Amino acid sequence: MKPEILCRVYDLLLDELGPQNWWPAETAFEVVVGAVLTQQTKWANVEKAIDGLKEHDLLEVQALAKADVALLEELVRCCGFYRQKASRLKEIAMFFAEHGMDKVFSMHIEQIRSTMLSLKGIGNETADSIVLYAANKPKFVIDAYTTRMMKCIGIQGNYMQLQGMFEKELPTDVDIYKEYHALIVEYSKAYCGRNRCSECILTGIE
Numbered sequence: 001m002k003p004e005i006l007c008r009v010y011d012l013l014l015d016e017l018g019p020q021n022w023w024p025a026e027t028a029f030e031v032v033v034g035a036v037l038t039q040q041t042k043w044a045n046v047e048k049a050i051d052g053l054k055e056h057d058l059l060e061v062q063a064l065a066k067a068d069v070a071l072l073e074e075l076v077r078c079c080g081f082y083r084q085k086a087s088r089l090k091e092i093a094m095f096f097a098e099h100g101m102d103k104v105f106s107m108h109i110e111q112i113r114s115t116m117l118s119l120k121g122i123g124n125e126t127a128d129s130i131v132l133y134a135a136n137k138p139k140f141v142i143d144a145y146t147t148r149m150m151k152c153i154g155i156q157g158n159y160m161q162l163q164g165m166f167e168k169e170l171p172t173d174v175d176i177y178k179e180y181h182a183l184i185v186e187y188s189k190a191y192c193g194r195n196r197c198s199e200c201i202l203t204g205i206e
């Protein structure tokens with residue numbers, strides 16, 4: 001891997017798109033809910049479900065922990081896999097209701113990560129999104145967009161390998177990790193997903 005290539009990619013993306021200031025949520029719990037709902041669906045669907053949960057005053061730990069499952073299923077139906085997602089959300093809310101979200105998020109970063117991973121339906125990407133954007137701790141999120149972009153510039157690896165590369169090269173900084181992931185997603189949506197490779201700003205990066 002070329003020295004500081006990931007820092008140069010960050011600079012290029014930031015110059016191209018400007019700051020994204022993610023995650024689009026009002027509270028840490030909203031981040032958690034969004035991170036679960038966004039699995040295998042578009043963000044527009046997540047926004048719709050979040051709006052519905054807000055309208056029913058369910059975007060709060062205690063309320064969601066006690067929510068009627070049928071209502072939850074209806075509210076998250078637009079996100080697909082609605083039965084699993086409704087039951088996962090309820091279980092996560094029950095977990096936070098029992099253990100306290102602030103208490104969980106005050107644990108060591110790797111403890112938060114492993115705790116999230118121990119919950120049903122939470123894999124690496126969702127766990128790291130929660131660690132970074134809800135717990136506000138420096139853990140780099142890898143997703144399919146990141147994997148594809150890295151492959152385009154000659155960097156390959158599994159989830160943990162790619163995460164290790166980013167965390168090794170970048171300063172350990174929550175804001176940079178947040179911004180970088182957001183830039184990758186937004187760039188990928190605007191370019192990679194629209195067959196705009198001929199205009200790609202990363203072409204030939206060394």
Ligand code: SF4
Nearest residue numbers: 149152191192197200
């Ligand atoms: S625009 Fe094309 S070349 Fe550039 S990162 Fe996306 S997929 Fe790769």
